[in-house]
Amino acid sequence: MIKHSFKNDYSELVHPEILNAWSRIGVGQFEGYGLDDYSLNAALLIKEKLKAPQADIHFLAGGTQGNLVIISSVLRPHEAVIACETGHIATHETGAIEATGHKILTVQGEAGKLTPKLIEDVVEEHSDEHMVKPRLVFISMATELGTVYTLAEMEAISACCKNHDLYLHLDGARLGTGLNSSFCDITYHHLAKLVDVLYLGGTKNGALFGEAVVIFNPSLMTDFRYLIKQRGAMLAKGAALGITFETLFKQIKASNSDSVALVSEKPDTCGLGANGLEVGSIVEEYQLDLYDRLAIHANDMAYQLATGIKELGFSFLSEPQTNQIFPILPVSIWKEMKKTYHFHEWGSNWEDQEMVPVRLVTSWATTPDVVGGFLLDLEECSQQI
């Protein structure tokens, strides 16, 4: 009997506010393929949030689509991507980038992160036409190891890319938990200066589906919709994505009645109490949009989990900074906990090891009760063994 799955942050279907917004549309008609008013408005909200009025915004269904459409749009056939070995495109997209014709040059990152030095080493190695030409740097935020870049780190990478004529693409499948991490001093406003293009994830932050591609570099904007269509990533009912992102990013009006209405609508399962957004709380607390509130909640749940695990004496593969944490468990405890919880292991061949790094992921829907229950079970399990 499984009590809960910590396998990922997309185990629950969709935040009810999005479902409600869809429901309100009824059989109203709209333009197809993302040319509807909802998508237009959602794009405006995102540009406002990023303080990037000149950006181009496009909504896609999933993250692999985001990466493959962006990269195949940007690169000529002989140009390649630099990424960490742990980068999602390098390992978990079934060769999606290579299937569009491009090599990924991987380096061993530091806690899932690239550095200027790692990038420059690759550039220097690739000196003539017998090798691919590095042209785009792929980073993730939060990374696949749950870590975040600091502003200084990302500025250094950004400068390095400019020096070497490399585009910088940020995979923001978990941008919400990344930017809302206590360990991250980068804000939404910094992004336009730092990267050429990114996608900002909805799927892992409460949406049923949806990722928003944000192109800052004007030279990468031309004909982008052609690429979306060609790769099968243009949703006929694009309005569904527009409404999703409208719901995630709309600014809450600072009137008492509105905010109260909102709070009373809030589902208990969201557990927003955890980050102080209680039912009936006053207006000023509602400056945060749904996107940030959900990310903050997921992080808070992960921090509680991490704190509890640390107190039980376990160490971590990487510093817990967002909603993915990687405690290292003795194999006996690991086996016991697998009986009642779902989660992934990290690496392979863990059957033969004494210690197994596992990945626990919290989401917008994880409750403090679930976290507390897991910690109790882990404590009990530790004592028995």
Added chain:
Amino acid sequence: MIKHSFKNDYSELVHPEILNAWSRIGVGQFEGYGLDDYSLNAALLIKEKLKAPQADIHFLAGGTQGNLVIISSVLRPHEAVIACETGHIATHETGAIEATGHKILTVQGEAGKLTPKLIEDVVEEHSDEHMVKPRLVFISMATELGTVYTLAEMEAISACCKNHDLYLHLDGARLGTGLNSSFCDITYHHLAKLVDVLYLGGTKNGALFGEAVVIFNPSLMTDFRYLIKQRGAMLAKGAALGITFETLFKQIKASNSDSVALVSEKPDTCGLGANGLEVGSIVEEYQLDLYDRLAIHANDMAYQLATGIKELGFSFLSEPQTNQIFPILPVSIWKEMKKTYHFHEWGSNWEDQEMVPVRLVTSWATTPDVVGGFLLDLEECSQQI
């Protein structure tokens, strides 16, 4: 002021039963990537409906994805597709098939349909290794011109494909209106014998999104999920698609109370009265699942529209057989009707012509009132000019 859009059958978001089904899930957890129980059950329902227990079923977000994943999975690099010039892959998918490396060999179809003769001519022309090798035949049902194949026609094509070692793929973006057409004697049960693979469309028949790939030919099943993932077509929250297709294909229990309950839930906008499924009607009428009911309704609306237009004396580009009809209007009437209705023209350069073929599409959500209103407006417009 636009009264209604007849541009396509995906102008309305989603049938409320699907939304309700999603809503009932709440924050219940499920496996990712289509491995959840809803998807499993939806696959069973489809296999039952098609009487194809051995088929492989996969759910994708959109139709272009369906075509490109299927075709790139099936063909070796030098193998090509035979399709009508009007085929969706040939004109309106931005070279999606070519982007996976395959040529499409187009022929001028007959009312949007292929014939064995047309196929064989292509096969005969391609005789050696200096030319691509035709290996897959692409047909649509309903076709891009709203027409349907008869059983005899499709059996002939199927036999022709087997003779020439060609796979037969059916684009069923509008399979519901196709099979439910009064002009079509093919049933769901015939399909497994006729084609190697198809996809069955949800987007154009009430779903927010979703197409179901059905692979009948066992030799085409191997590793299909790898292809889905590689092309960015594997939805993280695949359960959303599973629930969608469960809702569309679930069999209505033959108990009075159930059926009545169902009927009373039915939204007015669905206008099911049009095909005789009235509120309070008796049990036997409810053997149809939602998928067929919505398709029948869309066809009925189109037939009413076509009948009215014929009575006003206009001819058609192709016989109205499904929910896409192509009346030919004098340019003055066309211009007038454009002021209050949205629809597409067929072909190009219509500004210079006397007569303009237009495409009117009805959907599950089109009401008799809208149809009646359009006919009145058209009549009035005809009299004035």
Added chain:
Amino acid sequence: MIKHSFKNDYSELVHPEILNAWSRIGVGQFEGYGLDDYSLNAALLIKEKLKAPQADIHFLAGGTQGNLVIISSVLRPHEAVIACETGHIATHETGAIEATGHKILTVQGEAGKLTPKLIEDVVEEHSDEHMVKPRLVFISMATELGTVYTLAEMEAISACCKNHDLYLHLDGARLGTGLNSSFCDITYHHLAKLVDVLYLGGTKNGALFGEAVVIFNPSLMTDFRYLIKQRGAMLAKGAALGITFETLFKQIKASNSDSVALVSEKPDTCGLGANGLEVGSIVEEYQLDLYDRLAIHANDMAYQLATGIKELGFSFLSEPQTNQIFPILPVSIWKEMKKTYHFHEWGSNWEDQEMVPVRLVTSWATTPDVVGGFLLDLEECSQQI
């Protein structure tokens, strides 16, 4: 017993001057991959001949390579090629262009030639992101039907391309016979103004192998060698191509002794007498390089053949203008001539026809005797039937 093959202009291995030039190198060492001095010098000779000092020159082994490397270098993934249905890339390169991801939009040409009107029709049809974007126009010279563009025709196409932001690529597999045709008023000097890029064929004009890519448009030059290497088209011993093109394009010094030496070296099989370049003739006649001399000879042989066939009363599929001619023969004569000559038929299903268009190709090595023999045999055959 076959007397001669008129199947194509690459049935004989190589002109002896090229073989001699290779032989003179012995075991001298050179840089690999086309960075040798011979290639450098050959590039200079071509630039001089084309009066295009800024052009970029690259040597490849074959014509399909030329087309696929150029096109895949120039286009973004959603961009397409416009070509005649008879265009080599459209029919006889086994989908090589599609294999690099690009659609070819074909139109029915006029005697194998495109026109501005045909190009513009395609551009107008492709108006939005649901269709590919036409971006490069492919023409051949001489065409696949043996015809040539006039300067006025090509200037009109060139202007049309500039107006519509289309690149113009010329497949010059038979540029020698094209430009040296009596029907062509375009010279080598015009090309830089007319097209963005071309390749100039050696294989069909005396070389063992080798095509020279000439890029005039500076924006298409970047990183071209990467593309050559990536597509497997960079020859390790590029010097072999350099020496080939040096031999074909080197200017004959205007000293008596040189020219005489050259003439006496000339193999009898080359039959240069046909265009007036006789052994022992005076210096001034040797302003032509080997490339033009071989092309002129091939054309002369074709003209003799065409004249004789016309005199026998047969008509032609297209006006004989270069070294490919297309007489139309009664099926009985066709069958008889096939017994002693090799040649290709044009089109298909000729078994069922009364008249069969055939293709006769002459080359640098075709002799007047062979031409005379064929005409006698055809005359005899006509009389018998």
Added chain:
Amino acid sequence: MIKHSFKNDYSELVHPEILNAWSRIGVGQFEGYGLDDYSLNAALLIKEKLKAPQADIHFLAGGTQGNLVIISSVLRPHEAVIACETGHIATHETGAIEATGHKILTVQGEAGKLTPKLIEDVVEEHSDEHMVKPRLVFISMATELGTVYTLAEMEAISACCKNHDLYLHLDGARLGTGLNSSFCDITYHHLAKLVDVLYLGGTKNGALFGEAVVIFNPSLMTDFRYLIKQRGAMLAKGAALGITFETLFKQIKASNSDSVALVSEKPDTCGLGANGLEVGSIVEEYQLDLYDRLAIHANDMAYQLATGIKELGFSFLSEPQTNQIFPILPVSIWKEMKKTYHFHEWGSNWEDQEMVPVRLVTSWATTPDVVGGFLLDLEECSQQI
């Protein structure tokens, strides 16, 4: 002033016997595209040499072509290659394999060689459809580090591949020097049992150009010529390759007069004396075909070079086993030797190092004098510093 280049084994144009064979053809006509009698006969000679009468043989111009045509013919889109990091396809083919859509999974080899353990680790890591599926193993012989597999090593790899349903492809650009290495106990006869497909290199063993693809596994034979054509790798004058390989592999008749004639034709530059094949020597010594004789000579020259370098006290990056050797020189000596000899360095950043590994390559045309001269210069240089 450069005395000699040891940069590679394709710095000299072509062995004179090949040139002579081409010359003998004159203007004789032949079928195009490798369907000529020379190619047919060359294929027979290779099948005889490999004792593989059922094999399919195809001739291509270059090695990158060989690898990309084979791999793209064999793999479905989601399938990947396993190779050493040093593998030619992984580093020095400008992403040619990825450009056909396939990921290369690299491992750190041992002296340029794969092992079953390295292969199995990759297979185990790739367990589901979120990752590519390893399907083909790429090995080189001789390797890019000049090393060779033993029969036991290759049998183990072959068995491992069969166990894991992996195809085994051997890049034999230097198969001649590999199999003729004193360190290699594999013969031509073993290959059909060991690998599924290979290509056997001419370019690096005396040919002007040309590699022979040999397909042993019948399931990989279908339509291979289509793939060759599609990738631009089908030479119009395929006879040139046929004649090349006929010359390289023809068996010398065991009659005295023949052998003597052959020996007297032998060019001095070939330095065959080094492996005991002297002018006027008796019949039995002529069992070796030109291919093996040239490879043996290249190896002999490398062994002399290696022995001399060892005697001067230098060590090697990998054991000298074939015609590529990798001595490690002090930076001062390296700089001095660069003044009079051309060769490549191995790795990068050697400016900052004390010791620089360099690569010296000998060829069929390297003479004992050149080797002796280099050793003298190195000795002198060592003493001065």
